[in-house]
Amino acid sequence: MAARFPFLCTCGNVVPAGERCACQIARARARKARHDARRPNARARGYNRRWEAARRDYLDAFPFCRRCGNPATIVDHITPHRGDDRLFWDRSNWQPLCAPCHNRHKQREEHQQ
Known part of the structure; x- marks a missing residue:
């Protein structure tokens, strides 16, 4: 070593x-x-009550992290929406992640793009 x-x-x-x-x-x-x-605040970026309800429904349907299998707490946009409403609400662009996978692995991948 x-x-x-x-x-x-x-x-x-x-x-x-x-x-x-x-x-x-x-x-x-x-x-x-x-x-x-x-940076605009979360509400200005579209994360409002409608999103909270959709997020809750999605996590009920997909309760485990796609990467590690732990309980998911975050609905992540696979392709960053960057303000595009169509991409923001496209459920095929969503994935369930736990906080460690989202905050560590996913963010690192996005910064490399």
Whole structure:
């Protein structure tokens, strides 16, 4: 097994292997805050009472995560709808996921596209 060594951050701090420098954490937090400030809220993106009812019905019909088989808590859009109402309400574009699969695996896949 190869040893992992500390690295030198661009700010000049020595950072232990596997950790992030405080300046990197602060930059990521600021970037995420800028993104959130420009993003419409959930209701404006279509996640309203109608969606909550459809989501509940879908999870009743498909209660297990498509990836790992654990209980599903999220109805995910397979192809991101990006505001397209037709794609948003297309049930063939939905899949049941548990929160860990949605937040880890699915988001990573979307960011690689």
